[in-house]
Amino acid sequence: xxxxxxxxxxxxxxxxxxxxxxxxxxxxxxxxxxxxxxxxxxxxxxxxxxxxxxxxxxxxxxxxxxxxxxxxxxxxxxxxxxxxxxxxxxxxxxxxxxxxxxxxxxxxxxxxxxxxxxxxxxxxxxxxxxxxxxxxxxxxxxxxxxxxxxxxxxxxxxxxxxxxxxxxxxxxxxxxxxxxxxxxxxxxxxxxxxxxxxxxxxxxxxxxxxxxxxxxxxxxxxxxxxxxxxxxx
Amino acid sequence: xxxxxxxxxxxxxxxxxxxxxxxxxxxxxxxxxxxxxxxxxxxxxxxxxxxxxxxxxxxxxxxxxxxxxxxxxxxxxxxxxxxxxxxxxxxxxxxxxxxxxxxxxxxxxxxxxxxxxxxxxxxxxxxxxxxxxxxxxxxxxxxxxxxxxxxxxxxxxxxxxxxxxxxxxxxxxxxxxxxxxxxxxxxxxxxxxxxxxxxxxxxxxxxxxxxxxxxxxxxxxxxxxxxxxxxxxxxxxxxxxxxxxxxxxxxxxxxxxxxxxxxxxxxxxxxxxxxxxxxxxxxxxxxxxxxxxxxxxxxxxxxxxxxxxxxxxxxxxxxxxxxxxxxxxxxxxxxxxxxxxxxxxxxxxxxxxxxxxxxxxxxxxxxxxxxxxxxxxxxxxxxxxxxxxxxxxxxxxxxxxxxxx
Numbered sequence: 113x114x115x116x117x118x119x120x121x122x123x124x125x126x127x128x129x130x131x132x133x134x135x136x137x138x139x140x141x142x143x144x145x146x147x148x149x150x151x152x153x154x155x156x157x158x159x160x161x162x163x164x165x166x167x168x169x170x171x172x173x174x175x176x177x178x179x180x181x182x183x184x185x186x187x188x189x190x191x192x193x194x195x196x197x198x199x200x201x202x203x204x205x206x207x208x209x210x211x212x213x214x215x216x217x218x219x220x221x222x223x224x225x226x227x228x229x230x231x232x233x234x235x236x237x238x239x240x241x242x243x244x245x246x247x248x249x250x251x252x253x254x255x256x257x258x259x260x261x262x263x264x265x266x267x268x269x270x271x272x273x274x275x276x277x278x279x280x281x282x283x284x285x286x287x288x289x290x291x292x293x294x295x296x297x298x299x300x301x302x303x304x305x306x307x308x309x310x311x312x313x314x315x316x317x318x319x320x321x322x323x324x325x326x327x328x329x330x331x332x333x334x335x336x337x338x339x340x341x342x343x344x345x
Numbered sequence: 346x347x348x349x350x351x352x353x354x355x356x357x358x359x360x361x362x363x364x365x366x367x368x369x370x371x372x373x374x375x376x377x378x379x380x381x382x383x384x385x386x387x388x389x390x391x392x393x394x395x396x397x398x399x400x401x402x403x404x405x406x407x408x409x410x411x412x413x414x415x416x417x418x419x420x421x422x423x424x425x426x427x428x429x430x431x432x433x434x435x436x437x438x439x440x441x442x443x444x445x446x447x448x449x450x451x452x453x454x455x456x457x458x459x460x461x462x463x464x465x466x467x468x469x470x471x472x473x474x475x476x477x478x479x480x481x482x483x484x485x486x487x488x489x490x491x492x493x494x495x496x497x498x499x500x501x502x503x504x505x506x507x508x509x510x511x512x513x514x515x516x517x518x519x520x521x522x523x524x525x526x527x528x529x530x531x532x533x534x535x536x537x538x539x540x541x542x543x544x545x546x547x548x549x550x551x552x553x554x555x556x557x558x559x560x561x562x563x564x565x566x567x568x569x570x571x572x573x574x575x576x577x578x579x580x581x582x583x584x585x586x587x588x589x590x591x592x593x594x595x596x597x598x599x600x601x602x603x604x605x606x607x608x609x610x611x612x613x614x615x616x617x618x619x620x621x622x623x624x625x626x627x628x629x630x631x632x633x634x635x636x637x638x639x640x641x642x643x644x645x646x647x648x649x650x651x652x653x654x655x656x657x658x659x660x661x662x663x664x665x666x667x668x669x670x671x672x673x674x675x676x677x678x679x680x681x682x683x684x685x686x687x688x689x690x691x692x693x694x695x696x697x698x699x700x701x702x703x704x705x706x707x708x709x710x711x712x713x714x715x716x717x718x719x720x721x722x723x724x725x726x727x728x729x730x731x732x733x734x735x736x737x738x739x740x741x742x743x744x745x746x747x748x749x750x
Contacts, residue, residue, distance in 0.1 A: 168743075168744040171648075173648055173743045173744040174742075174744035174745075193653070194652065197647065197650055197651070197652050197653075198650065198652075200648065200649065200650050201649065201650020201651075202650070206645075206648055206649055208645070208747070212641070212642075212645040212747075214351065214642065214645075214646070215358070215642075216350075216351055216354035216355055216357075216358065217350070217351065217354070221347070221350070225347060225649070226649055226650055228346070228347045229347075229649075229650050229651060229655075230650075273649075
């Protein structure tokens with residue numbers, strides 16, 4: 113396997129078959145793809161095309177049926193559950209459609225959660241939380257609980273949580289689907305800016321045309337296969 | 346720390362459910378504490394009545410007397426033993442007794458009796474003998490040839506106060522012992538058999554009748570603290586240091602009573618098992634519901650790097666925090682209730698007979714075990730049933746839980 117130091121994700125003949133009500137469903141049918149560090153890429157396709165399954169496989173959230181996945185030069189498809197857990201904590205930030213913040217924790221606690229798992233000291237955590245809150249425009253809201261925030265604000269917290277430990281990959285699954293178009297645009301612009309300033313790789317799973325427009329690369333999936341891989345100039 | 350924080354705050358998410366869980370644990374704890382306090386109080390009341398009012402806590406006999414009682418198996422140096430035992434602080438009081446069998450007659454009525462010679466003053470100090478006299482009076486110091494008989498014996502003999510009773514027995518010298526006594530009292534011990542056969546004489550009268558001057562068959566001892574009975578028994582044994590005599594605690598000389606009490610006490614564990622089940626069902630139901638509701642949340646936590654054990658810990662911690670709250674309040678409430686019932690008896694609907702004695706009231710007791718046994722029971726039950734939901738939470742598959750929920 114040839115591995116370029118610029119390569120962040122490599123998949124080789126990736127396949128996933130589900131058993132759904134006794135029927136086998138081929139969600140991913142053999143995907144070979146390379147995603148480089150610093151990309152701002154959208155994975156698009158109709159419902160059932162395999163976008164979310166692809167996300168789950170490259171992040172180790174789901175086991176694959178066949179093939180291999182390398183992330184940050186590590187073969188994650190062979191990792192144990194515990195190794196995957198640590199690997200995800202240190203290398204991947206997640207942004208979900210439904211925000212998925214921990215409802216009993218404040219904004220600050222939600223953001224520092226991963227750093228706590230990593231064993232980062234209190235001073236450093238505090239400094240990083242304040243910086244990221246400034247970046248996402250939520251300086252005055254660190255002591256609020258998620259239920260006291262709007263959808264857009266919650267998604268900003270989710271982005272801050274995903275980015276604060278500086279992972280190499282941010283996986284954003286339909287991040288703007290629950291937001292109005294104005295808030296969605298603001299968030300997208302913010303992520304684009306963060307991508308440019310931090311060099312973190314952003315990978316979106318989306319139906320949102322706006323994300324497709326902003327993305328520098330758009331990969332279209334259909335029936336678990338890559339239909340089109342378009343890199344914009 | 347963050348796990349503890351989440352666990353603690355989760356408690357306040359579904360207040361109604363939390364209240365239900367707390368009530369299961371709190372109710373279980375208080376019920377168990379009350380049950381143990383009440384059982385211990387009642388059993389100790391029975392033991393105390395049985396020992397302090399009749400048998401004494403420790404008894405001294407000729408070493409084979411208990412197995413095969415005989416007129417000739419006597420303690421010959423009572424005065425010396427009495428003197429030696431006076432120096433033991435833990436002893437409350439002691440009294441000598443002499444036993445024999447006889448035939449008592451009043452006019453045409455005759456029946457077999459148990460002659461019991463007692464030192465009235467010391468017997469009264471040791472077993473509150475005079476309190477059991479329901480008619481007449483206790484033995485006087487001056488008058489002799491007096492007898493106090495059991496209530497049922499009085500009925501059988503149709504004897505009343507001042508009636509004369511003839512007793513026929515066997516003297517230790519082989520002679521036929523017989524004499525005439527005046528009934529000065531009728532007593533009720535609460536023990537039917539005792540009341541049917543008891544024929545109490547002054548010790549001197551009994552010794553004279555049975556030709557056993559200066560000798561006794563039994564020394565009954567009561568001690569200050571019942572729980573020290575084995576310790577005091579050993580001290581007495583060492584002090585007397587006589588291989589011809591046996592010194593035994595009530596658990597030995599009243600073995601069948603002791604075993605019956607012990608068996609009854611075992612019943613407590615069945616009650617505790619029921620309480621465990623009540624707590625377990627309550628906790629399992631609510632914790633499992635909470636875990637099922639939070640599947641997506643656990644999925645997210647796992648996705649962002651939380652280890653399964655940390656999620657397991659979070660669920661178990663949540664249950665334990667609730668259990669600690671319940672313990673604190675439970676101890677307070679149980680202490681209050683047990684304190685109240687330790688001074689205010691619960692009256693029974695009808696007399697309860699136990700070991701030949703009758704009871705019509707029950708008292709609770711405050712002791713350490715009525716708190717630590719429920720605490721251990723509730724903690725164990727709560728933790729045991731939280732294992733399954735905690736494992737379920739820990740095993741959450743992030744992809745699946747986020748897809749479904």
